[in-house]
Amino acid sequence: MIAQLTDLHICATGRLAARVVETNMLAERAFRTLAALRPVPDLLVISGDLTENGLEEEYRNFVQLIERYARMPVYLIPGNHDRRAEFRKIIGHLPGVCDHPDFIQYAVEDFPVRLVMLDTVVPGHAYGAMDGGRMGFLDRTLAAAPNRSTMIVLHHPPFRCGSNSMDILNRYLLNPAGGRSAVMLR
Template identity: 45%
Template structure:
């Protein structure tokens, strides 16, 4: 099973650039073309929040239009730039999977169970699951202890060292860790929010942050660093499940020179002298 993860697309209404600089829709177009061309084709796409820049209906509509041609099912959760209500209104099929209010839902259609968590807090940049979502997660995982599972949420429950982002990460990380420690079938935790690839361990298993296909939060580990972004190579994550294990690849979006063969027609390694 191949799970593609896209995050922090920050789509805006036509004619406007994020922060006056970033044409996020053009970057999403490139990412969609990249996803559609991948072989083998990902079985599913998860989108870990900040689909939109301002939680506006026209931004969700544009996100949906830009991703409509994707051949795989798309499962989004809200980030701090979205809202549960806004995303639910734009994706009634997703809202129907959740119990109402928080957009928590599990996808049971694949070899890996996808457990999607809503960490958004209305009008606040930080994340919080709250007692309701934590109880829901505990019960959902307890109901299928033998099903390999991937847990997804927008806000990372660990510090990255990028201070201005860490102050708006998941507030109830300790409570999430307590729940996950009870459920050994959770293979990994995947997040967004920080717009760059970050790898960590959380609750004794791999945890990762997926890059954005658009702008990257600047890698500046000075605690006094101002909030800035760089236009780094756009990317997304591919989580490959095989033989009971999960491996995560960073896939750069865009045209890159290659493929170049390692071996010549004579099956010998090319040494560059011929």
């Protein structure tokens, strides 16, 4: 069983996300729920926006939740609220986080379903992209075992999802530089 969390937006202690929402309490509630699941999930995937501002204190708060509640392997990718340098500095000890020189993306081959963890972050922007280096990684990874069951994990949805704000942003994922993109479905 695979458990998945996303958009935790963990803040520095005493701060609110967007100055409105107590996300730390909500994230802890989600982790407590995860810890109480029976059977225990085989792994946990967290698909981006671990933090609200990509600050080291926010990542340290995130690590405390992982250490306290996650009793299974944890695999994660960044979202547009995360910052790669701080992400790697504080949680680089987790599997795959430091495998790629430019992006936080990697493949997990240890389970019946292969995980392909893709980094779609464009620093400083809310939208995501799958440009040449990222598409090349995806193409090579899929080609290495074309008949293997695979789950692709990314933060930005590569299809119309029915949310106007997300559907506007995901048009950049389709074709950020006029080149080929295989992930956007219209």
